[in-house]
Amino acid sequence: MDIHRTFGEVVFWEEGKLRHGGRVDMTRTALEGFGKSLLETDEVVIEATGNCMAVSRVLSPFVKRVVIANPLQVKAIAHAHIKTDKVDAGTLASLYAAGYLPEIWTPDAATERMRRLVARRYQVVRHRTRIKNEVHSILYAYLIPKCPHADLFGGRGRGWLARQPLPEDEWMAIERHMRELDRLGEDLAVLDREIAESALVDPAIRRLLTITGVNLTVAVGLMAAIGDIARFKSPQKLVSYFGLNPRVRQSGLGAAHHGRISKVGRSHVRAMLVEAAWAAAKAPGPLHAFFVRIRAKRGHQVAAVAVARKLAVLAWHMLTKEKDYLWARPSLVAHKVRGMELQAGKPQRKGNARGPSYAYHVKKLRHQEMNIARKAEESYAHFVGAWRPRPPKGRARGRLNPARLE
Structure with a gap:
């Protein structure tokens, strides 16, 4: 299956031949109906996309196995001269039948949840960093010296910031950034608590x-x-x-770089x-x-x-x-x-x-x-x-080491 956001193109590999199976809507109802039409011995191959895990969870109860291909290593699809959904699905089927399809590991439910929490925390931290950099850029543009306190966005730092001479529109922008930082801080505390609760039992x-x-x-x-x-x-x-x-x-008899x-x-x-x-x-x-x-x-x-x-x-x-x-x-x-x-x-x-x-x-x-x-x-x-670098492989054996003579 070559899956997209709204549909998936289906190709069947049967006895060394490819057969087009049409399109399937990317909805739970449509995928369950498609899964019921398959055999328990069938194997489904899809490429890693944003919705591939959901597709795998829906189709897994109906088939023997759902394989998710690594998109970074499937070069045959990325560099094909003729690239259509039907051709891409056929390439996935052919590579898997030949045993050359690079797969990715499918995590369990607990690991997948932890990955989502870590990714969301990373996004919140990046957003906070971007907002802090915008505040620092405003101060830099108006020649405001460096904050004498350790944290510009703490209680003492904000008190120092309130005494700096800035235009009214810049003050409004800084206040807006501070409100956003406070809101992101609350979101970060909730995420940290969920992560810590999961880590306690690991x-x-x-x-x-x-x-x-x-x-x-x-x-x-x-x-x-x-x-x-x-x-x-x-x-x-x-x-x-x-x-x-x-x-x-490295190529041929040359040294590896x-x-x-x-x-x-x-x-x-x-x-x-x-x-x-x-x-x-x-x-x-x-x-x-x-x-x-x-x-x-x-x-x-x-x-x-x-x-x-x-x-x-x-x-x-x-x-x-x-x-x-x-x-x-x-x-x-x-x-x-x-x-x-x-x-x-x-x-x-x-x-x-x-x-x-x-x-x-x-x-x-x-x-x-x-x-x-x-x-x-x-x-x-x-x-x-006392470690010493190894001598070159082509060096003749039995030659005296000058370091030992000393």
Whole structure:
């Protein structure tokens, strides 16, 4: 089926031959009627579009399987000289019958709901950022100095903003932006609560929170994108899924050339991993030592992306082996978990009912954990300090290494 917003073009593959099946309206009633006309042994192939999940859910009870094709990898459709709905549907059927159709993973209902929540939160945050940038641009246009307070849009920042000399029309625009920010803040609080409620019962999210630099937003975004970790056979598969793998160009007997990261995959999760990498690079631990080592060779931007890739590899090993991060700081992890519980609407603890997260607010205990993390960082730096680059493959064996003579 080559599906569109209002209809879908149907082509049948029977005994090596294609037969046109007409069009089906993209309504639940029409799709259910079409599903009843199919056999239980039939397989339906559709391309990934905005409504493909809904089509899959309607047709799945009537057929053996519904396959969703990856549009980025179906080049035969994108580069066809003759492109019609009938030809596109026939190409999907032919590729699937030959075993060359690249499929995408269909998430379960819980993962699909989490993906929707994460996507909506991302849209709200982007909208807030755009509005804040518009306010900053107004101040910049009238030579208003930088706000002396940490947050321009907080209580003290807004008080400072109200005293700045601006034209009346600009004040009206700023007031409109502030009202929009307040409304978006309420929407963001509702979304955060729904996300936290879903994360409370997910042990994988709690496990990812043990990584330094990974907060609730990053952990939920990772699990929403990953779904079932078993579908990734190696950490390199997960890295490639996030688009953090380098591009490779190699032909014939020539050497392989590695370029920038591919950026093919979920851009939202990739951006969250880079943000988590910056946070992990500032905290003591092996990840900080790794960041410093790469930064000395390639610069801080490349080092941040390298740490993001390292976080993806760590997530794969932890989820596959069902183990927490080895160098986790217990009080910090408890602080994250307690923050998740409060965000989900759990009651606050008062008096003697202090939980394990209270240790994070004790300066002495917090510094003890940080000292342990610094020792782990020093051990990692000492371990990789003896590494040497591999000699070229064509180098003759038995030749003396000048470094050893010294």
